[in-house]
Amino acid sequence: MISPALLIGPCLVAVGLFGFLTRRNLILMFLSLELMLAGVSLNFVVFGQMHDDFGGQVFSILILVVAACEAALALSLIVALVRLRGTLDSKAWSALREFQFDDQAGTGGRSAEDRIPELAGRAAEDHSHFEGYEDLPKLTPAGLDPQSRPVDSDFKLPDLAGRA
Amino acid sequence: MELWLTYAFCAIAVVLAMAFALIKHPVHAALSFACVVLAAAGVYLLQNAAFVAASTVVVYAGATIIIFMFVLMFAQQTNLLDYDTHKQNPIAAGVVAIALAATVIAVVLKEFPKLEEQLAAKSPVAEVAAADSAEIVKPTEGDVNAELDVKAEPMSLKASDAATDAETEESSADVMSAKADRFTVAKLGAALYTRYLLAIEIAGTLLLVATIGAVVIAQREPKADAQERTKS
Numbered sequence: 001m002i003s004p005a006l007l008i009g010p011c012l013v014a015v016g017l018f019g020f021l022t023r024r025n026l027i028l029m030f031l032s033l034e035l036m037l038a039g040v041s042l043n044f045v046v047f048g049q050m051h052d053d054f055g056g057q058v059f060s061i062l063i064l065v066v067a068a069c070e071a072a073l074a075l076s077l078i079v080a081l082v083r084l085r086g087t088l089d090s091k092a093w094s095a096l097r098e099f100q101f102d103d104q105a106g107t108g109g110r111s112a113e114d115r116i117p118e119l120a121g122r123a124a125e126d127h128s129h130f131e132g133y134e135d136l137p138k139l140t141p142a143g144l145d146p147q148s149r150p151v152d153s154d155f156k157l158p159d160l161a162g163r164a
Numbered sequence: 165m166e167l168w169l170t171y172a173f174c175a176i177a178v179v180l181a182m183a184f185a186l187i188k189h190p191v192h193a194a195l196s197f198a199c200v201v202l203a204a205a206g207v208y209l210l211q212n213a214a215f216v217a218a219s220t221v222v223v224y225a226g227a228t229i230i231i232f233m234f235v236l237m238f239a240q241q242t243n244l245l246d247y248d249t250h251k252q253n254p255i256a257a258g259v260v261a262i263a264l265a266a267t268v269i270a271v272v273l274k275e276f277p278k279l280e281e282q283l284a285a286k287s288p289v290a291e292v293a294a295a296d297s298a299e300i301v302k303p304t305e306g307d308v309n310a311e312l313d314v315k316a317e318p319m320s321l322k323a324s325d326a327a328t329d330a331e332t333e334e335s336s337a338d339v340m341s342a343k344a345d346r347f348t349v350a351k352l353g354a355a356l357y358t359r360y361l362l363a364i365e366i367a368g369t370l371l372l373v374a375t376i377g378a379v380v381i382a383q384r385e386p387k388a389d390a391q392e393r394t395k396s
Contacts, residue, residue, distance in 0.1 A: 005170060005174055005207045005211065010265045021260065024247035024250070042208075049347075052346070068223055076377075076381040088247070
């Protein structure tokens, strides 16, 4: 007879994963991580019980310790981040990511190279709420094949260069 | 009874976990997370893991949730903000999560009978219980054969079935209580400080390092503070 607790563990992990992927509040993202850890340690205890061994319980105590350490570090990081940006939104920390380069939508038959100004404008919009970060290094726009069309070493996104 | 309690705790855990993932208000979500952890602690208790249950309640539902709520209220004075009400990519995340859960559950369901067989073959308690129940069943079957009363036979068969059921229930109860005796907190402590000593040492070191790290990260410009102190 399978214990229902064995099936609950994966469910908790999946719900935690869903929460981590969909939430934008930093604190709730970390709570989702804790939920995933709780699901894993539940399964450790049940399997340890089945094997008639303390190993499962010891593992779940270790997981508890790791979760406590993670909570302490995460909270101090969150406090430091909130001091800098004044918000718990995780999107406030996307300055270094690559901007979206969707080739399919509304290209109108133009090549990717011709669309660089437009895309750069969109990238600038994307980054527009990060004041003081215009000089950050920008990644090569995704979608241009660097082998066939090498990007010049002094390549700059036009609009961003104009802003600075 | 224990099985029903396990089912109840598991149902509470899953429902509240769903609520945690879907509720928009961050404080309500944190509270439902605390309830999930309490339900998990109930399951731990039913699995003879009293120490794990107690420490889970203290660490998760106590310390972690309280401190998280504290930071939540410190950082976010207004009630509902844009980033709480709008989820990002809920459909893709849902598909990934459901696929993960389905895969793991399918593997568990597929491999569980094999594991159960292995454990049953290994466990001496189960062998003893099986031998006991076999011994008890044999005489009652002999009685049934000896009676040879055609009308009474179905009745006595049922009775013997009921008797064997009761016996197996009793023996499983014996196994449970024997397990509870073997999984006391004292014995867990003994195991922690003998066989799993290295794990405990690593956990202690980890806590120390994390404490130092948290203090260093959360410090607010130590040089400026020191300068102010020297001025005053």
